[in-house]
Each structure stands twice: as structure tokens, then as C-alpha cells.
Amino acid sequence: MLFAVGLYGALVSAPPDYQQGDSYRIIFVHVPAAWLSMSVYLVMAVASGIGLIWRIKLAEVIARTSAPIGASYTFLALATGSIWGKPMWGTWWVWDARLTSELILLFLYLGFIALQSAIQDRRSAARAGAVLALVGVVNLPIIHYSVEWWNTLHQGPTITKLDAPSIHISMLVPLLVMTLAFKLHFVTALLAGARSEILEREQGTRWVATLTLK
Amino acid sequence: MNVAEFLDMGGYAAFVWPAYGIVAVALLLNLILPLKRHQRLRREIGQRTAKTAPPGP
Numbered sequence: 001m002l003f004a005v006g007l008y009g010a011l012v013s014a015p016p017d018y019q020q021g022d023s024y025r026i027i028f029v030h031v032p033a034a035w036l037s038m039s040v041y042l043v044m045a046v047a048s049g050i051g052l053i054w055r056i057k058l059a060e061v062i063a064r065t066s067a068p069i070g071a072s073y074t075f076l077a078l079a080t081g082s083i084w085g086k087p088m089w090g091t092w093w094v095w096d097a098r099l100t101s102e103l104i105l106l107f108l109y110l111g112f113i114a115l116q117s118a119i120q121d122r123r124s125a126a127r128a129g130a131v132l133a134l135v136g137v138v139n140l141p142i143i144h145y146s147v148e149w150w151n152t153l154h155q156g157p158t159i160t161k162l163d164a165p166s167i168h169i170s171m172l173v174p175l176l177v178m179t180l181a182f183k184l185h186f187v188t189a190l191l192a193g194a195r196s197e198i199l200e201r202e203q204g205t206r207w208v209a210t211l212t213l214k
Numbered sequence: 215m216n217v218a219e220f221l222d223m224g225g226y227a228a229f230v231w232p233a234y235g236i237v238a239v240a241l242l243l244n245l246i247l248p249l250k251r252h253q254r255l256r257r258e259i260g261q262r263t264a265k266t267a268p269p270g271p
Contacts, residue, residue, distance in 0.1 A: 025230055029237040072240045080233040087229050185241055192248035199255045209263040211256075 026084040028175055032182040034077035037105060038140055040070035040186060044112070045137045048130035060126035061201070063133065064116055065193035069186060071109035078102055097146035101139060108136040122201055 044066040051059035081099070082092045093099065112129050119125035202208050 026233045029234060033237065069244055072244055076237055076240050079236055083229050083233040185244070189244040189248065192245060192252070196248055196252040196255050199252070199259065203255075203259050203262075208259060 026080050028178045030077060030080040030084060031175060032179040033073045033080060034102065035179060036182045036186060037070055037074040037077050037102070038143060040066050040073060041105060041108070041133075041136070041140060044070060045133045048126070048133040051126050052130040052134075055123075057201070058198075060123070060130075061194050061197045062190065063129065064122075064126065065190055065197050067109055067112045067116070067129075069189050069193070071106060071113065073182070073186075074102065074106040074109060078106065098143065101143040101146050104139055105136075105143060108132070108139060112136075 044063050047059045047063040047066065050056055051063060078099070081102075085094075086092050112132055115132055116125040116129045119128060199208060
């Protein structure tokens with residue numbers, strides 16, 4: 001299993017860049033980071049749920065490893081959005097529904113990490129964290145629909161609409177490429193982190209001893 | 215479009231480049247930190263097992 005994890009860990013993704021002027025170009029990192037911040041949370045919550053119900057160790061490892069990566073994406077979404085907001089909206093931050101709910105997502109991640117690191121035993125840490133992760137799932141639809149439910153400064157959805165996306169194809173393609181790159185980055189970072197997590201949990205077992213003596 | 219124009223980002227250079235910068239830093243940290251942790255763990259556990267149980271035949 002560690003072998004497979006190691007192989008995947010070697011597949012480093014370098015996000016391709018798109019070259020065309022102006023401040024809207026922040027979208028190519030802002031939107032993928034924001035999307036991933038939500039889907040990573042979903043991964044974390046589902047893995048937590050699996051770990052909670054079936055007590056599968058690997059699911060607990062995935063949940064625990066996802067959290068810091070997801071938190072960094074959330075931070076990126078907020079930070080790039082803030083940098084984007086300065087020239088476009090004239091302010092770094094507003095207590096807008098979309099921004100606030102994304103900030104809550106960041107706190108959910110941080111709470112999950114803090115809770116897990118506060119509990120020594122990995123298995124009870126995973127169980128406690130799982131409850132928090134599952135409760136926090138309610139925030140995801142709130143983030144997604146926040147731009148429709150409330151009057152907000154944040155622009156409405158441009159891509160995930162049922163009719164044709166209101167974005168030109170020449171911008172849509174690099175955006176999707178960037179999103180794919182972010183996804184690969186997540187998988188790579190997840191596997192790289194999970195590798196250590198498994199080693200740390202399983203130290204004392206024969207295979208870890210054999211491996212580390214090589 | 216020349217290099218200076220590209221770097222200028224239509225006047226938004228002060229916003230676009232820092233945004234891309236923090237993204238690059240955060241994405242790289244997400245890869246470098248786990249790799250370093252892995253190396254450290256392997257070394258530590260290796261040293262500990264070498265002490266307690268010398269490698270068998």
C-alpha cells in the first residue's frame with residue numbers, strides 16, 4: 001500500500017499558467033482554490049463518516065491529511081479574493097454572505113485540525129473530528145447558494161449554472177485546466193501527507209521496521 | 215505584447231502578482247512539508263528500530 005502511495009506521491013503537478021492581461025486573471029487561481037476548498041471539505045467529511053461508521057483506518061488518515069490542505073485552499077480563496085476585491089470593489093473585505101461563509105469554512109478546517117491535535121490517541125481524535133466535520137457540511141450549500149439567497153457584492157455564479165456558462169470559452173478552458181491542476185495537486189499533497197501519517201501510526205509494526213532499516 | 219506590458223498587467227500588477235505569488239508559495243508548501251516530514255519520520259523510526267532490534271538475517 002505504501003508503495004502505491006509513494007508512486008502517486010512522485011506525480012507532482014505543476015499548474016499551467018494562462019497569459020492574458022488585467023486583474024480578472026486572479027480568477028484562474030481564485031476560483032479553483034474556492035472550488036477545491038469546498039470539495040476537499042466534502043472529501044474530508046465523507047472520509048470522516050466512513051471512518052466513524054466502519055472504523056477504517058485509511059479513511060481516518062485521509063480525513064486528517066485533507067484538513068491542512070483544504071485549509072490552505074480556503075485561505076488562498078480568501079486571500080486572492082481579497083486582493084481581487086481591492087481594485088474591483090474598492091475594499092479588501094466586506095461582511096458579505098459569500099465571504100463570511102467561506103471564512104466559516106476556514107474556521108471549520110482550523111477547528112478540525114485543532115481538535116485532532118488536542119487528542120493524543122489517533123483513533124479517538126478521528127472520531128471527535130469526524131463529528132465536527134459532518135456537522136460542518138451544512139456550510140457547503142450555504143457557501144454555494146449564498147450569492148443567490150442574499151444580496152451580495154460577490155458576483156453571481158458564472159460557470160456552475162444549468163444553462164450555458166456566462167464566460168467566454170477562451171477563459172473557461174484555462175480555468176478548467178487550472179482546476180484540474182489544483183485537483184492533481186490535492187491528490188499529490190494528500191498522498192504525500194498520508195504516507196507520513198500511516199508511517200507514524202503504524203510505527204512499531206514489522207513492515208515499518210523493515211522499511212525504515214533499508 | 216512585450217515583457218514590460220505583460221508584467222504591468224494592465225496596471226493591476228500590484229494585485230495580480232502577489233495573488234499568484236501566495237498561491238505558488240502555498241501550493242509548494244503543501245508538497246514540500248509532507249516530503250520533509252516523511253524523510254524525518256523514516257530517519258527517526260529507522261534509528262529507533264536499529265537500536266532496539268538489530269536487523270535480522
